[in-house]
Amino acid sequence: MLQRVRRDLRKARDAGYKVGIVDAFGKSSTSGIVSISTRIDNLGLPLEAMEAWDVKPTEYFVLLLHFEKSYDPLERVVTSQAATHPEIKFCVGKCNKFKPLPTQAFYAFTGLHYPPGEEDPEPEANTSSHPNTKFEKLFISSSLDQFMCDSFVPLLKIRENEGLDWDNANEILRVKLGLSGDNQQRPDSHVASTRDYDLGPDHVKDVADERSLPLVAMQVATRYFVKCTEYCLRCHRRLDKELEALRPYVCTDPLSVAS
């Protein structure tokens, strides 16, 4: 399985991301944490967005994937019977290195904070190779983490089975969960974005080859991060107004407003 983890990470690296195994995946362990990241200045964000979102061009946008039981390749995840996949947890943040230290990743997933006065949990690792590594939440972390943990696997299954894009898969998922009526008119997801980001070829469609779950997850996380002002923070559906907002907001759907 470690071979497969490495192959999947190599695919993410070939797609232009920085990859790393943060924890475990040792000889006897198939559980662990991987990190996929990209430097903020690769994302093509406008300066005012970077300022509003408190990210610097030299920092990294990082997605951590925690495989709590064992690493599951994409083809097994999409065919699994479980509605969700409780063994994969996601966490997004920013870091001044392409991957955080294991302890920082652990703190990120447990939601714990560093004990006061212990800003650096691994001083011995703070050598020249890891100067002042810090993994921090983004303003959108709680919304995006929850979306990834709850919806990524169900959305991937819907995409796989029905050949939809992420936005339309989300519509189907909302209906399945009883969170919106199936006749509800939503804005056409093919409406041009206010800004076009180059997110690379859609890896879900690479059906001819073995596909990498970490790469697909990173494409989703990056997409919802760079386009966060175009989507509702709660239901993650495209907002129907083309507002020139700098901060994401919540749509007028009663369920989004109430939650």
Ligand SMILES: [Zn+2]
């Ligand atoms: Zn909403």
